[in-house]
Amino acid sequence: MHLTPQPPARPASALPPGWTRAPLSDIADVNPPRPLQRGSNAPFVDMAAVDGLLPRLRSVTERAFPGSGARFQNGDVLLARISPSLENGKTAIVDALSPGEVGFGSTELTVLGPRRATAAYLYYLLKWDAVRGPLIARRVGTSGRLRVPTAAWDEISVALPPLAEQDRITAILGAVDASLAAAQALAAQLHTLRAALVRDTFTRPCIQQRGDQLFSLGGGHPFSAITPDPAGDTLFLKVDDLAHPDNRRSIHTAAARFQACTHPGIRVHPPGHLVFPKRGGAIAKNRVRVLAHPAAVDPNLMVLAPRRALHPHAFAEALQFRGLATFADDAGIPQINFKHLYPVRFAVPPLEAQRALHETLTALDARIHTEHARQEALLALRSSLLSDLLTGRRRPAPTVPEPPPQPPMS
Structure with a gap:
């Protein structure tokens, strides 16, 4: 996948050919009905399980459904509707349930069922500052308990490309997120190794x-x-x-x-x-x-x-x-x-062991710092791509199908 050269400048309000503009409530169902029987055991997601950087749920547990709470199924997008989780970027695509299974979560989650957008495209819209900012600005309630009202989904409009172009856009953004996830995983492994080295040094007999x-x-x-x-x-x-x-x-x-x-x-x-x-x-x-x-x-x-x-x-x-x-x-x-x-x-421990620990940790910390810097660079790249791709300023070129293999020459 590659990006086409930037087209000639057009008015800010103009849309690329084939794109339309629609309110968020028109491209996704807000808190759609998902049947779940009170008292039945079902997958449960709390706010802590909703990632702030990547489109994933960190964990899914099981609880008895109390009769209230956000209900969702695979393909839905979850968005924190309360401060400070909304500002912290908590958004995720539900993809960990069994086919046809319904889960539930915190009442402070908004469930969005994609209608005219793919789940991935809807997710990236909600990660984009140009959409998240207006949602944050429309919060109502008391200080510390501000929430996004239902009316906000009718008031905020976004540009919407055809589904095929949505897929091309999210393929690019998904590749950035895959690199970000890999950098996070490596940094986590390095932190785990670091902690293990310290623990081993100071718990062995001495x-x-x-x-x-x-x-x-x-x-x-x-x-x-x-x-x-x-x-x-x-x-x-x-x-x-x-x-x-x-x-x-x-x-x-x-x-x-x-x-x-x-x-x-x-x-x-x-x-x-x-x-x-x-x-x-x-x-x-x-x-x-x-x-x-x-x-x-x-x-x-x-x-x-x-x-x-x-x-x-x-x-x-x-x-x-x-x-x-x-x-x-x-x-x-x-x-x-x-x-x-x-x-x-x-x-x-022997002084030689202490010196060796310091030297090893110094090298590990340098690598951890490199991975954190890589994450920051990837986040900056994603932010730039969100602004370019979701406005149509830059458009991913359609994939050119491979020509069919030619029969061997006789």
């Missing part, structure tokens, strides 16, 4: 030592104690800095800097020390980072200075493997203090 034998801990200073200087030679870290994309494993940047030489009373921690949240909800995010640049920290962060038996990056993985929340005192506001870490016994 010596155990108390925290106070392995590291020392330090606290921070209030932001008011420094004079910020964008050209400063020292970072001043706050909790939000741990989430910066450039600080995924090591701390390279921060929103604030200062000159250490003009602040002799501020403790500056050298590269190789670990930083993590010590209070509040940030503990649950389980972010442990290693300083790659001299830094001071605010009082909501704790700094861990590893001794010679620990490789900094390997021990950061060990803390995340165990989970920061497991060390916290949760009497009201979660907190991690010196008393929560010093008495704890930690596995201490």
